[in-house]
Amino acid sequence: MYDRLVHLASVSLAKIEFKQEKSSLWKEPYLQASGWVPCADGNVVSDLGKFDKTNGYIVVSANGGLNQQRVAICNAVALASLLNATLVIPRFLYSNVWKDPSQFGDIYQEDYFMNTLKDDVHIVKELPSYLKSVDLEAIGIQITDADIAKEAKPTDYIRTVLPLLLQNGVVHFLGFGNRLGFDAIPFNLQKLRCKCNFHALKFTHKIQQVGSLLVKRIRKYEAAKSMLDKQLLGNFIDYVASKEDKVVGGPVKYLALHLRFEVDMVAYSLCDFGGGEDEKKELQAYREIHFPLLIERLKKSRTISSTELRMSGRCPLTPEEAALVLAGLGFKHRTYIYLAGSHIYGGNSRMRTFTNLYPNLVTKETLLTPSELAPFQNFSSQLAALDFIACASADVFAMTDSGSQLSSLVSGFRTYHGGGNAPTLRPNKKRLAAILSENKTIGWKTFGDRVSKMIEEGQRSRTRGFGRSIYRHPMCPECMCKSH
Incomplete structure (x- = not known):
């Protein structure tokens, strides 16, 4: 679609290949990003006597894929606190789209989750025996997404759900997709959501171990680079560089790209x-x-x-367009790029322009051996967890669709744990379309300048606005503290 621009990009990449790379490509452009530090891991102040008596049990069967379910878990934690209820470890519904039977304990460390939140909300692994045989739907205490508005307010739950809970001792939320809003929410509930998402949810050792192999093999380096590595990989990455690492001279930088073009x-x-x-x-x-x-x-x-x-920004970016953005920014031909996601529509032929411009493209399938991948086959959520790790740990994370749940949660995780050193690239599809509409006449320098300005403006550090997701925008007093 953009043969002329692709040719200009190829010429430009050849010219800059052996020149000094712009160090700014790998850095946060705004100092404000490092002015906030994580602080949601302390105990959330609770009402006196909160655990003396529970109002009943909350059961959640969450729909969607890995990232939708992650949001549902933390919303359920906040809801249990709001209603002074005991949360049963959420179950995951089987989806004909995702086709993954994985449950909570297959993806996250159950005991760690419960222990991290033990002073904030009461959590159990299953219902007590006297409630297990109850048909929750038959007695009218199963609540579907049709019964609760999207991004509902706490008052909605107190008005409609609490009476059911008090009467029956249990309620079952079926689906629970984005069923708790982001404002107006009490400070402590917001903080609890942050504590859940950024501290309590740790991937299982099986996922951490293989995730560490991905990161180490891309970087050609064994040791952790940042707090992000430690949070994501736990004990499966060394905290001190080995003699061999020191001889090599340092880790290879890599960019992770979530190319939403399925x-x-x-x-x-x-x-x-x-x-x-x-x-x-x-x-x-x-x-x-x-x-x-x-x-x-x-x-x-x-x-x-x-x-x-x-032109209205409603078309997903193609691999060709994504490559042009990276070239316009000045990323070199030999940049290592980790590609997250599932099958790209059009396969290798659709990716050809991208790989011609950026041949050092790797995926979990190319970095791992068949035997290392085998335990994850047919478990799409567990494979998505590996992508989450590789993207969140990257030196730079680039997305092509800001509405994607993976991109949203990864960028929030990087904001929270990145220490102001985890840049994220968010193309504005409407502005990019306007730039690309001039593809037959625009000069390469002008193209690069306009793309760079677009990306830089998208990187401005902003505190969370009203109604914005706390998982994507944790830079707010409920999640983070100012460091000065």
Whole structure:
């Protein structure tokens, strides 16, 4: 789609390959990012006598994939505290999309989770025997996402759920997708959500061990580089460099990229990606099978052209566009790039421009041996946990879709534990579309300057705004403290 710009990028990368790289590429551009430090790990002040008597048990069956379920867990912790209830370790619903039977203990360390939060909320692994045989749906205490508004307020739960809890001793939330808002929430509940997300949820030793192999093999270095490594990998990474590491001279820097260009995202967007009639037929067939409600809605609405969609920032970035952004910023041809996510729509042919510009592209499938990957096959959430580790530990993390749950949670984790040294790149799709619309005439220097300005403005350190996710924007008094 952008042959001329790709050629200019290739020429530019060849010119700068042996020049001194801009050190600013690997640094946070704003000092304010280092002015906040983590402080949600202390005990959350609770009401006097809170644990003398519980109001009952909260059971949560969370839907979605790894990252949606992570949010549901921490929302459930806050809700249990709000209602003075005992939380049963959440269960994960099997999804026909994710096709992963993993449960909490397959992904997170249960005992660590319970111990970290033991002074804040009462948590048990299962319901007591007298409640196990109760049909929760039959007696009207199963609450679905249709019963509770998205991003509901605490008062909604106190008004509608607490009476059920007091009457029956247990309530069951089925789905629980984004069912607790971000404002107005009591300070202590927000802090508890942060403590849950940034401190209590540790991946299992199995995931940490293999995650450490990913990071070590990309860096060609055995020791931890930052607090992020220690938080994510625990005892599976050395804290002091070995003699061999010191001889090598330091770790290889790498950029992690979450390239959200899977077929579901591509089909749902309704955008044109230059694949002609074959692409249009293929994506329409996918929509008819997987998105019937979208098809019905389209029949009743005005057709919006692909150009309109792209210029309004509603089209996912292609691998080609992502590569042009990185080249425009000045990342060199030999930069090591970890690619997160599942199958890219269009496969190797769609990735060809990207790999021509950036051949040092690695994935968990290329870094790990078949025997190392085998225990994770058919467990998409556990594979996503490996991506989470590789992305959060990266020297630079780049996303192509700021609405992605993985990108959202990884960027928040890096803000919280990164010490102001964990830059994240967030292209503004609307602004980028405007720049790329001039692809037939724009000069490479102008392209690079405009892309750099767009990314830099997206990196401004901002405290959490009203209604914004505390998991994505932890820079706020409930989660972090000012260091000066």
